[in-house]
Amino acid sequence: MKNLLIAGAGGFGREVYDMILEMPEFRMAGFLSDVPTALDDYPEIRAEAEIVGTIADYKFRADEFVVNAIGDVAGRKKVAAILRANGANFVNLIHPTAFVSKFARLGEGVIICRGASVSTSTTLGDFVLVNASAIVGHDAEVGAFSVICPQAFVGGFAKIGAECFLGANVSVSPRKILGRGSQVMANSFVARDTQAEAFITGVPGREF
Numbered sequence: 001m002k003n004l005l006i007a008g009a010g011g012f013g014r015e016v017y018d019m020i021l022e023m024p025e026f027r028m029a030g031f032l033s034d035v036p037t038a039l040d041d042y043p044e045i046r047a048e049a050e051i052v053g054t055i056a057d058y059k060f061r062a063d064e065f066v067v068n069a070i071g072d073v074a075g076r077k078k079v080a081a082i083l084r085a086n087g088a089n090f091v092n093l094i095h096p097t098a099f100v101s102k103f104a105r106l107g108e109g110v111i112i113c114r115g116a117s118v119s120t121s122t123t124l125g126d127f128v129l130v131n132a133s134a135i136v137g138h139d140a141e142v143g144a145f146s147v148i149c150p151q152a153f154v155g156g157f158a159k160i161g162a163e164c165f166l167g168a169n170v171s172v173s174p175r176k177i178l179g180r181g182s183q184v185m186a187n188s189f190v191a192r193d194t195q196a197e198a199f200i201t202g203v204p205g206r207e208f
Helices: 011-021 073-085
Strands: 002-007 026-032 051-053 064-068 199-201
Touching: 002 011, 011 026, 064 073
Parallel strands: 002 026, 002 064, 026 051
Antiparallel strands: none
16 A cells, blocks of 8 residues: 555545545555645545645655646646655656556556546656546547646547646547647637747637
8 A cells, every 4th residue: 555645635636535535555644735825625534534734834754655637738847847856756646446457558656536537658758647538549648737628538549748738528630630739729620730929719619
């Protein structure tokens, strides 16, 4: 059993805690948060798991692991850098109901939530987040720190650049390329390649 800390005590951090409760291989060691009051409105969670330190100042023990539970792209990248500098040991957190092909390649600190599917020969970079019921098709690539929101779909052989954000119910056509740092708004459809830092919305998606 691994002692696991959750970095972030916001909404997604609390969702990650729900995941951990269903994963007997982990023992919750507490939250890390720079907001000491983050759990004040959630006494039922505080009764089970406290904030034990800040993200920047916590001193990790050798037997402790951490999951980066910051839900936005920029925040995940910033917190990952701080935790790495402090010597954190990261885990890949994969919910028991998710499907991950044994032929998928996962980087460090990946989170794959309830009901998600990661198909064969897929590559997920460091700290990628695949949220609930999202699908990443065969041979697709998702760059580091990218966030795929619930029920989004990434088609086979698609390439999602680093630090991208795919909103809920987004679809990316097979073999399409989404440039680094792009944002795709909820319910949009990516039907063609985009440049870096594109802002895409609509069906079919229009690039701004």
